[in-house]
Amino acid sequence: MAGVKLSHVYKEFDKGNFAVSDFSLETGEHEFVVLVGPSGCGKSTTLRMIAGLEDITAGEIYIDGKLVNDMEPKNRDIAMVFQNYALYPHMTVFDNIALSLQIRHVPKDIIRERVMAVAETLGISQYLNRKPRALSGGQRQRVALGRAIVRQPKIFLLDEPLSNLDAKLRNQMRTEIIKLFHALGTTFIYVTHDQVEAMTMATKIVVMSDGLVQQIGSPREIYHHPSNVFTAGFMGSPQMNFFERCPLERKDGQYTLTFLGTRFLLPQEKQQQLSQKNVQSGEVIVGVRPEDIRLATQEDDDKVSALLEVSEMLGNEVLLHMRKAQESFIIRVPEFEDARFSQVGVAETTLELAIALSKIHLFDAETRVNLI
Amino acid sequence: MIDQQKQSRLKRNRKHTPWQMSMRYILLCLGLLIMVIPMVYMVSSSLKPNDIAFSYPIRLIPTAQEATLSNYDYVLHQKNFFTYVGNTLIVATATTVFSAALSSMLAYCISRFRFPGRNLLYSIIITTMLIPGLAMLVPQFELAVTFKLVNNLWGVILFYTAWVTPFSTFLIKGFIDNIPRELDEAIYMDGGTVFTIYRRVMLRMASPSIAAVSVFNFLFAFEEVGWSQTILKKDELRTLPVAITQFFQAHNRTDWGYVFAMTCLAMIPVILIYVLLQRYFISGLSSGAVKG
Numbered sequence: 001m002a003g004v005k006l007s008h009v010y011k012e013f014d015k016g017n018f019a020v021s022d023f024s025l026e027t028g029e030h031e032f033v034v035l036v037g038p039s040g041c042g043k044s045t046t047l048r049m050i051a052g053l054e055d056i057t058a059g060e061i062y063i064d065g066k067l068v069n070d071m072e073p074k075n076r077d078i079a080m081v082f083q084n085y086a087l088y089p090h091m092t093v094f095d096n097i098a099l100s101l102q103i104r105h106v107p108k109d110i111i112r113e114r115v116m117a118v119a120e121t122l123g124i125s126q127y128l129n130r131k132p133r134a135l136s137g138g139q140r141q142r143v144a145l146g147r148a149i150v151r152q153p154k155i156f157l158l159d160e161p162l163s164n165l166d167a168k169l170r171n172q173m174r175t176e177i178i179k180l181f182h183a184l185g186t187t188f189i190y191v192t193h194d195q196v197e198a199m200t201m202a203t204k205i206v207v208m209s210d211g212l213v214q215q216i217g218s219p220r221e222i223y224h225h226p227s228n229v230f231t232a233g234f235m236g237s238p239q240m241n242f243f244e245r246c247p248l249e250r251k252d253g254q255y256t257l258t259f260l261g262t263r264f265l266l267p268q269e270k271q272q273q274l275s276q277k278n279v280q281s282g283e284v285i286v287g288v289r290p291e292d293i294r295l296a297t298q299e300d301d302d303k304v305s306a307l308l309e310v311s312e313m314l315g316n317e318v319l320l321h322m323r324k325a326q327e328s329f330i331i332r333v334p335e336f337e338d339a340r341f342s343q344v345g346v347a348e349t350t351l352e353l354a355i356a357l358s359k360i361h362l363f364d365a366e367t368r369v370n371l372i
Numbered sequence: 373m374i375d376q377q378k379q380s381r382l383k384r385n386r387k388h389t390p391w392q393m394s395m396r397y398i399l400l401c402l403g404l405l406i407m408v409i410p411m412v413y414m415v416s417s418s419l420k421p422n423d424i425a426f427s428y429p430i431r432l433i434p435t436a437q438e439a440t441l442s443n444y445d446y447v448l449h450q451k452n453f454f455t456y457v458g459n460t461l462i463v464a465t466a467t468t469v470f471s472a473a474l475s476s477m478l479a480y481c482i483s484r485f486r487f488p489g490r491n492l493l494y495s496i497i498i499t500t501m502l503i504p505g506l507a508m509l510v511p512q513f514e515l516a517v518t519f520k521l522v523n524n525l526w527g528v529i530l531f532y533t534a535w536v537t538p539f540s541t542f543l544i545k546g547f548i549d550n551i552p553r554e555l556d557e558a559i560y561m562d563g564g565t566v567f568t569i570y571r572r573v574m575l576r577m578a579s580p581s582i583a584a585v586s587v588f589n590f591l592f593a594f595e596e597v598g599w600s601q602t603i604l605k606k607d608e609l610r611t612l613p614v615a616i617t618q619f620f621q622a623h624n625r626t627d628w629g630y631v632f633a634m635t636c637l638a639m640i641p642v643i644l645i646y647v648l649l650q651r652y653f654i655s656g657l658s659s660g661a662v663k664g
Binding site: 084 | 552554555557558559560561562563564568572573576577
């Protein structure tokens with residue numbers, strides 16, 4: 001078992017064009033790290049640098065405490081699962097899985113034993129004599145996983161392994177990869193652009209954008225305490241509602257916030273956090289998750305009324321697309337709250353809403369960094 | 373949507389009137405005749421005695437009294453006929469093997485590795501495709517003399533290999549460009565080297581294009597006459613096409629019956645190869661060319 005450490009790693013492709021900048025990360029010995037971000041954010045490049053398939057421009061990469069900057073990929077004791085499976089179409093499933101052992105001249109009987117064991121684990125024993133083209137997408141993905149597992153490497157690198165599968169199969173394979181992670185007890189580094197995969201699988205998430213690390217943390221931390229507007233908007237579906245240029249006022253030690261045409265006195269906890277950071281009056285970006293706005297009841301103070309534009313019935317919940325003046329936002333309410341939202345043609349109804357002020361996020365309007 | 377597509381396809385087919393279709397077939401038949409008549413004439417002449425080869429009016433099919441196998445008898449009982457066949461097969465096979473090995477390695481390197489001068493190298497290879505080998509007869513002959521390759525089958529094999537390698541490389545590179553890089557990378561991660569990738573992935577996956585160029589190269593080496601006639605002067609080293617030319621103006625006349633009999637015999641392997649491997653001509657060439 002081993003961990004990976006990246007220290008101030010840079011990757012420059014053309015002069016001045018950095019795919020990855022100042023990337024630092026340290027993993028534990030049994031950790032599921034997910035690099036997540038939009039296309040072109042440098043997550044795959046980072047993974048390829050760990051694998052040794054890309055040279056690094058600056059910085060250091062350690063695997064199991066050993067500096068591997070100039071080490072050949074084959075000597076790093078890592079296995080990689082590629083997005084398009086990278087199976088050899090002219091070889092049988094058995095040979096595809098056995099290839100890495102054959103290259104390393106492992107005795108034939110041991111190869112057979114290990115391939116059989118891996119195939120058993122992944123439920124592909126009956127396909128060992130087939131060629132990859134005779135397998136479904138999910139089965140091919142299992143073979144690709146099998147090829148990585150059979151070597152018993154220290155680190156697993158997975159580059160968007162589920163993105164070629166349909167939604168149902170993706171859910172199923174997600175669970176299987178999590179089981180595999182627990183069974184193997186090694187470090188997994190997983191690249192995806194799908195925030196659901198990141199949230200469900202990771203023990204540690206690295207959010208990236210434009211080659212820069214935006215935040216590193218557990219799924220819970222990333223979701224509940226996003227460090228900036230990018231992370232807050234990227235994680236969560238539907239994404240967090242943002243209200244730009246909202247005046248935050250500090251008067252007599254009390255913070256008040258105006259957004260959605262209403263002036264709110266922030267709750268005690270937020271007051272303390274803001275005054276500890278000595279946040280001054282000014283314009284802020286307010287972030288509210290769709291589930292933190294609900295339909296108001298009679299007892300609620302500070303109600304906000306907004307126009308319902310569209311309701312989307314998702315079965316267990318309803319997404320309501322609301323509008324108030326120029327601001328559009330989405331709220332998530334349980335299906336039972338009001339059956340009429342599951343009907344079509346309810347547009348242009350005015351609804352009273354209550355906002356969970358203790359759960360809102362305040363971001364600096366200039367730096368877009370979380371103020372609390 | 374599908375119905376619309378179907379209809380538009382039907383419309384497209386309907387565009388051709390019966391008159392257009394018949395013109396098309398008439399043109400195709402004319403083309404076919406242009407190709408086939410010389411072959412028929414060749415076979416028929418090989419079955420006629422030399423003195424009536426040019427009798428007038430022209431008869432494509434000799435009469436029963438005229439038909440004779442004496443030309444074949446003479447050609448087959450020439451003391452060196454099977455030596456010629458052997459030489460030709462050696463030259464064609466060696467050229468095919470060498471060019472396949474060389475061009476597949478070159479194609480793999482140019483397709484996969486970024487090294488200084490890579491584009492220049494590839495441009496030079498492409499440019500040499502434009503120059504027919506025989507256009508450089510004199511400098512090549514000097515080269516052959518320097519390396520003592522005159523009157524040596526290697527002189528034919530090596531130069532043929534040099535001639536066919538650029539086009540083969542171009543074609544195989546087009547094919548390799550479409551093999552996903554992840555397949556190489558997976559082997560690197562698994563502990564393989566460049567040669568493991570070449571042997572385990574490239575040779576296997578690019579085999580349709582290698583097979584296609586190999587068929588072409590074999591036929592080229594089997595049929596080429598200009599260069600081999602220039603440097604193979606000894607009778608026992610001659611290849612079949614060169615051997616055929618020995619009947620031209622021998623004893624101040626050309627024994628056309630012998631020429632055509634030997635040509636017919638020389639065509640047999642060519643036709644066999646074409647019939648057996650014809651799918652590689654089309655599939656390999658088109659896939660490499662279109663995608664490349």
